[in-house]
Amino acid sequence: MKAVEVVADDLGVVKKIVEEGKGWETPREPYEITARITARTADGKEIIPSKEEAYFFTIGKSEVRDMLGDGRLIKRRVFDGKGEFPMDCPLHDSLLRVHYKGMLLDEPKSVFYDTRADNDGEPLEFCSGEGLVPEGFEMCVRLMLPGEKSIVTCPPDFAYDKFPRPANVPEGAHVQWEIELLGFEMPKDWTGLTFEEIMDEADKIKNTGNRLFKEGKFELAKAKYDKVLREYNHVHPHDDEEGKIFANSRSSLHLNVAFCYQKMGEYRKSIETCNKVLDANPVHVKALYRRGTSFMLLGDFNDARNDFEKMITIDKSSEQDATAALLKLKQKEQEAEKKARKQFKGLFDKKPGEISEVGVESDGGKDAGDARVNGGEATSADRGVNTNDSPTSESEYAFEEERPGLLGSLWPSARMIFSSLGMNRCAIL
Incomplete structure (x- = not known):
């Protein structure tokens, strides 16, 4: 009796084993398969005839890739590239060279840009990880092999709704790109470089991060700073002078990451990143300033005050910035x-036995935790600069405004209200 195996739970696919194979291993991604295949309909009609020549294919080598998992951003390979997927793809930030044609998904497939026609036949060159092309475009190119051609269908939010839109592309337009990856250059390997060369490479990446920060691309800027910090894990200074330069640079990068977190409204992560600097140097004034600002935006006023006051005791030259921060606090x-x-108004006017409701102000439909993001510049310590330098360059940055939630507004302010009323505890009778 031949074995029958149910492949699909709804019995839509059933496999009947007519001849047992040998061994225990079954093919899996990305195995290359050679097989003879015959197909018949349920009534026995042959639709794929048997033949001596076997079929050859690779499991997992999909011609179509759903990039987001929801069917909106689709990459379809029409011409194979060279190399092994994904090892030979530009997964890391690289200098990429592509030819592409951009089309609207309207009836005539209107072409709004073609590098071969509109760029004097020259390919587009751009560095990935810097927000220089639409997000959907870059996501797909990172998964292409050199020489590969693919057609990408992209929704508006990953195309030009969040990116400078060409004049002939309407708002909310779905687009299609025909992309050919000509080649790419991987970032320089730091192995074998001198300390001076390593610091030069670090400065280049850090300066790119600073530019992205000024453009308001905080996540991309943070990725650049994080990249250098990862590389720094393999850097070993040879003497005290190099060690000082290296420590200053690493502290500067951590503080830039903390500033990015602050701009993104992730104040806890900003504080944790500042702590990395303060663990190594408890009197780092810039780290205290950055952490104090994050504490203030989070509503932890006492911790913020401690950091700002500590700045003055450590470095008198930071008094102006610390005083301004304390006034804002x-x-x-x-x-x-x-x-x-205002929220507690009327709470204590009730007689015993009555329940008073605490009024809650409407925030006009906005989430209580929303924060206003202002522009600013990323700061980075120059080589050899004393890590105790005051954050004078940061004094121009406006403090972020956070709309506190109910509990965030009540504490510690509510505690002070209760104390002023001679009550250490509040009981609603």
Whole structure:
């Protein structure tokens, strides 16, 4: 009796073994398969005739790739490239050279740009990881092999709705790109470089991150700083002078990462990143300033005050910046206390046995935790600069405004209100 194996739970696919194979191993991605295949309909009609020549294919080598998993961004390979997937793809930030044709998904497939026609026949060159092309475009190119041609169908939010839009591309347009990856240059390997050469390469990447930060591309900027920090794990200074330069550079990168987190509204992560600098150097004034600002934006006013006051005791030249920060902190405390008093208004006017409701102000439909993001510049310590330098260059940055939630507004302000009323605990009877 031949074995029958149910492949699909709904019995839509059933496999009947007519002749047992040998061994225990079955093919899996990315095995290359050679097989003879015959296909018949249920009534026995042959639709793929048997032949002596075997079929050859690779499991897992998909011609079509759903990049987002929801069917919106589709990459379809029409011409194979050279090399092994994905090892020979430009997965890391690289200098890429591509020819492409951009079309609207309308009836005539209107072409809005063609490098071969509109760029004097020259390919487009760009560095990945710098936001120089639409996100959907870069995502697909990173998974192409040199020489590969693919057709990419892209939704508006990964095409030009969040990227400078060509004049002939309407807002909300779905687009299609025909892309050919001509080649790419991998980033320079730091192995074998001198310390001076390594620091030069680090500065190039860091400066790119600073440019992205100024453009408001905080996630991309953070990725650049993180890249250098990962490379620094394999750098070993040879003497005290190199060690000082290296420590300053690494601290600067951590603080830039913390600033990115701050701009992205991730204040806890910003604080954790500042702690990495302060663990190595507890009197690093810039780290105290950055952490204090994040504490303030988070509503941890006492911790923020401690950091700003510590700045003054460590370095008198930072007093102007610390004083300005303390004034801003006092203003935010007063605003939080005023809001808390308004929310608690009438709470203690009720007689015993009555329940009072705490009024909650409407935020106009915005989430309580939303933060306003302002522009600014990433700061980075120059080589050899004392790590105790005051953050004078940061004084021009406006403090972020965070709309606190109910509990964030009540504490610690509510605690002060209770104390002023002579109550250490509040019980609603």
